[in-house]
Amino acid sequence: MDNVLEIEQLGRMFSKPKISAYDFLKGFIAELAINNIVIIPRSQITSTLFDYSKNEKYKPLFEDIGFNQYGDTVTSYDIEDSIANLQVLGMIGKLNPSFERIVIYLDKDLSKNICDSFDEDTRQRIESLVRDFIKQLNRGQYERCSTKF
Amino acid sequence: MNDAQQNFDDFTNRINSFVKAKLDNYSTRHSSSKVIHDTVWGSIYFNTWEIQIIDSPLFQRLRDINQVGLASLTYPTARHSRFEHSLGTVAIVSKMLEKVREKNSRACGLEVVNYVNDDCVNKVRLAALVHDIGHCFYSHLSETVYGKMNEFRAIEKYFSDLYNGVKPKPHEILSYMIITSSAFRDFFNQKVDFPNRHTINMVDIGKMIIGVTINDSNGKDSYSFLTSLINGDFDADKLDYVRRDSHSAGLALTYDIERFLYKINIVRHPSGGRTDYKLVIDLNGITAAEELTFSKLMLFSYIYHHQKVLITESVAKDIIYALMAIRLIKHPCDFLEYTDRDIDSLCTKEVKPFPRYSSKYLKDFIKAIRDRNLPKRCFELNRRIMKIRNYDESKDRAKMMDECVEYIKTETDEEKVKQHLEYFAVNYSGIQADHQAKAMQLKEEIIAQYQNMDFKKYVECRHKFYLELCDLYESEGLTVDFDLFDIHIILPKSYNYTASQSSFIMFNNGDLEPLDSFMNLKDWGDSFNANKWRGYVYVSSKIDITKAFKVAQGLFVDSSIELKDAHMFVKNINYDSIRKYSEQ
Numbered sequence: 001m002d003n004v005l006e007i008e009q010l011g012r013m014f015s016k017p018k019i020s021a022y023d024f025l026k027g028f029i030a031e032l033a034i035n036n037i038v039i040i041p042r043s044q045i046t047s048t049l050f051d052y053s054k055n056e057k058y059k060p061l062f063e064d065i066g067f068n069q070y071g072d073t074v075t076s077y078d079i080e081d082s083i084a085n086l087q088v089l090g091m092i093g094k095l096n097p098s099f100e101r102i103v104i105y106l107d108k109d110l111s112k113n114i115c116d117s118f119d120e121d122t123r124q125r126i127e128s129l130v131r132d133f134i135k136q137l138n139r140g141q142y143e144r145c146s147t148k149f
Numbered sequence: 150m151n152d153a154q155q156n157f158d159d160f161t162n163r164i165n166s167f168v169k170a171k172l173d174n175y176s177t178r179h180s181s182s183k184v185i186h187d188t189v190w191g192s193i194y195f196n197t198w199e200i201q202i203i204d205s206p207l208f209q210r211l212r213d214i215n216q217v218g219l220a221s222l223t224y225p226t227a228r229h230s231r232f233e234h235s236l237g238t239v240a241i242v243s244k245m246l247e248k249v250r251e252k253n254s255r256a257c258g259l260e261v262v263n264y265v266n267d268d269c270v271n272k273v274r275l276a277a278l279v280h281d282i283g284h285c286f287y288s289h290l291s292e293t294v295y296g297k298m299n300e301f302r303a304i305e306k307y308f309s310d311l312y313n314g315v316k317p318k319p320h321e322i323l324s325y326m327i328i329t330s331s332a333f334r335d336f337f338n339q340k341v342d343f344p345n346r347h348t349i350n351m352v353d354i355g356k357m358i359i360g361v362t363i364n365d366s367n368g369k370d371s372y373s374f375l376t377s378l379i380n381g382d383f384d385a386d387k388l389d390y391v392r393r394d395s396h397s398a399g400l401a402l403t404y405d406i407e408r409f410l411y412k413i414n415i416v417r418h419p420s421g422g423r424t425d426y427k428l429v430i431d432l433n434g435i436t437a438a439e440e441l442t443f444s445k446l447m448l449f450s451y452i453y454h455h456q457k458v459l460i461t462e463s464v465a466k467d468i469i470y471a472l473m474a475i476r477l478i479k480h481p482c483d484f485l486e487y488t489d490r491d492i493d494s495l496c497t498k499e500v501k502p503f504p505r506y507s508s509k510y511l512k513d514f515i516k517a518i519r520d521r522n523l524p525k526r527c528f529e530l531n532r533r534i535m536k537i538r539n540y541d542e543s544k545d546r547a548k549m550m551d552e553c554v555e556y557i558k559t560e561t562d563e564e565k566v567k568q569h570l571e572y573f574a575v576n577y578s579g580i581q582a583d584h585q586a587k588a589m590q591l592k593e594e595i596i597a598q599y600q601n602m603d604f605k606k607y608v609e610c611r612h613k614f615y616l617e618l619c620d621l622y623e624s625e626g627l628t629v630d631f632d633l634f635d636i637h638i639i640l641p642k643s644y645n646y647t648a649s650q651s652s653f654i655m656f657n658n659g660d661l662e663p664l665d666s667f668m669n670l671k672d673w674g675d676s677f678n679a680n681k682w683r684g685y686v687y688v689s690s691k692i693d694i695t696k697a698f699k700v701a702q703g704l705f706v707d708s709s710i711e712l713k714d715a716h717m718f719v720k721n722i723n724y725d726s727i728r729k730y731s732e733q
Contacts, residue, residue: 004502005474011605013473014297038572053314066309066316068360070373070381070651071418071425073663078316093575103575 017063019122021078022085024061027118029092029104030111031130037137038104045083045102048133050074058129061122156303161326163482168332171207177340180204187233189393190240196271198343199239199278205336207327211235211281213488217394218288219465222521223457224398231281231288237393238277241406242378242385246270248410264372264426265415268348275349276357276379280386283323285484286492287469290462292319294469295481297603304481308359317359321380323485325355364423374415374428381428382652382664383413383438391444400451404440412437418653418661429655430664438652438664446677454641460523460687463637468492468514470604471502475511493519506608507632514634523687524637527694528701529718530684535705536713549577599640599684611636617700618692631691638704640684695723699730 412434
């Protein structure tokens with residue numbers, strides 16, 4: 001038995017990112033919902049998040065998210081997959097007919113619960129990222145996003 | 150030297166030692182070009198330099214790594230290996246480039262045809278040939294384990310920092326590291342008669358494999374088509390495996406390869422101050438792209454997520470952890486040392502890998518695969534059986550309507566009213582959302598809990614299931630002769646349908662538009678996922694399926710979710726007992 005690793009020891013040979021791609025996207029939309037932003041353009045999400053991923057402050061949020069660049073096109077399977085999962089789970093929807101915008105279905109309480117589930121450091125980083133995102137929105141750098149009043 | 154650098158150096162040294170050991174005594178002296186017959190693409194011509202690589206022990210090991218892992222236990226004829234697939238990828242990528250050259254020499258794409266010269270073709274053929282050289286035993290299954298090891302996580306981070314956020318698949322990273330290792334470069338430079346060797350840069354070949362665009366040294370041009378051909382939405386890898394996997398398994402899936410080849414092209418496209426040479430699909434080639442996407446989706450349903458394939462993989466995963474527990478495998482690079490056959494040959498090992506939880510020997514785990522003595526499905530989780538409890542949507546609708554009317558009455562800003570109405574319209578149509586979101590969150594927790602579980606947690610979860618099953622057995626006065634390794638809980642990830650994210654459609658006037666915005670292949674994928682996704686619980690023949698079904702139901706039921714007719718999806722269940730259990 002001495003020659004065999006215990007499950008605990010085996011477990012220590014593995015690690016996972018501090019925040020998964022899915023959890024990050026969930027936190028991102030929850031924080032947007034808290035800030036009353038409920039409809040966002042879908043096409044720009046990946047490239048926008050790609051820009052943020054290069055910022056040292058936000059890097060830890062993107063540990064589980066990979067990006068690929070083909071010329072000027074940025075794609076991310078992890079982001080697309082997380083958005084699809086959020087949709088399947090009923091947290092977001094996509095507006096017909098061309099699905100070009102994402103609708104966030106979370107109410108504030110649920111959003112707050114989601115954000116509270118993160119550790120303080122992660123939560124602050126997501127808050128800050130969303131604040132920056134909103135600033136850019138206000139500067140008109142994105143397509144129109146709708147807010148809930 | 151910091152930890153990351155030390156880990157990287159250690160990793161590089163290990164890869165180098167592995168490659169060196171495989172290539173050291175290998176001689177290419179008598180190699181010559183060959184025509185190899187392939188079941189999918191027919192006769193394929195290979196240059197001498199390719200044969201020199203193919204005949205090396207480093208490449209030959211791919212013969213012993215099954216392309217579809219252990220799916221041959223479900224589809225007996227799906228016994229093709231990474232070796233054939235690699236040769237096939239070379240065949241199809243050559244056809245792709247041939248068609249593009251033909252088309253451009255007939256039309257006006259002279260600059261493109263100048264670039265897609267023989268050197269370029271050789272470069273792409275080399276990348277296609279070695280793109281899977283980093284695969285380890287059980288193909289993708291083993292990478293789900295070594296890809297999560299601490300040393301590999303650090304390497305992933307290194308690649309992400311080096312290449313602008315890229316996250317290649319674990320085997321792609323190993324392929325990259327193998328071909329850029331000094332041992333492989335020495336072999337390539339000294340023993341492979343590659344024409345115009347000075348034109349080749351192994352890092353570029355690696356970039357094509359891991360999905361990074363190659364830029365030229367003057368910073369003016371980029372060649373995303375090179376990467377798209379090897380690691381893109383409609384790459385040669387996919388074109389080969391969709392055909393090969395379905396053909397070998399005996400499935401009637403196909404796509405119109407001839408039409409597809411006629412409809413692809415490489416065009417020069419301005420991109421962020423550079424000119425990018427892009428792989429595009431002509432407007433009227435969309436059908437072929439659709440067929441390919443659907444074939445891939447169906448492959449998931451037929452093969453990769455087939456319930457029997459999933460349980461085979463789960464048993465095999467126990468073998469991998471067992472090899473780690475007995476310290477045969479200590480580092481991600483150790484995985485490279487074994488092929489499927491090597492694992493099978495460990496069938497005599499009389500060592501108990503998990504003595505605290507199970508009296509099984511390593512040979513018992515391996516024998517279960519060898520004899521195809523696989524656990525049976527006792528529970529299936531799907532969208533159809535998961536229902537949200539007691540939900541009456543009419544009340545929510547009325548409440549939302551009242552709130553909206555109230556808002557419109559009091560708000561004087563017309564723009565705000567418009568925006569509110571838009572939000573109302575969206576939410577009204579998706580009225581179940583709030584309730585659903587809460588219930589879905591629970592579903593999500595259940596599913597995520599099983600999907601992201603590490604081995605330790607998975608053992609704990611199986612242990613919990615085991616204890617509940619023991620209680621049930623003991624309450625009925627029965628003897629327990631099974632352990633937690635007789636129980637498997639599998640909730641697979643959703644289907645991977647990346648197609649259409651980076652591809653471009655070329656209109657008849659030469660304009661480009663992302664394929665994704667033109668046709669929502671991805672949304673079809675989402676819908677497919679929602680309807681076809683399944684999770685399962687399996688037990689070995691030592692356990693009664695009906696009793697296991699009862700315990701499994703308890704895993705997925707709570708105050709918001711109920712299960713409807715779950716028994717309809719399970720074979721060999723005792724309905725009288727189920728009735729009795731529900732009365733209790």
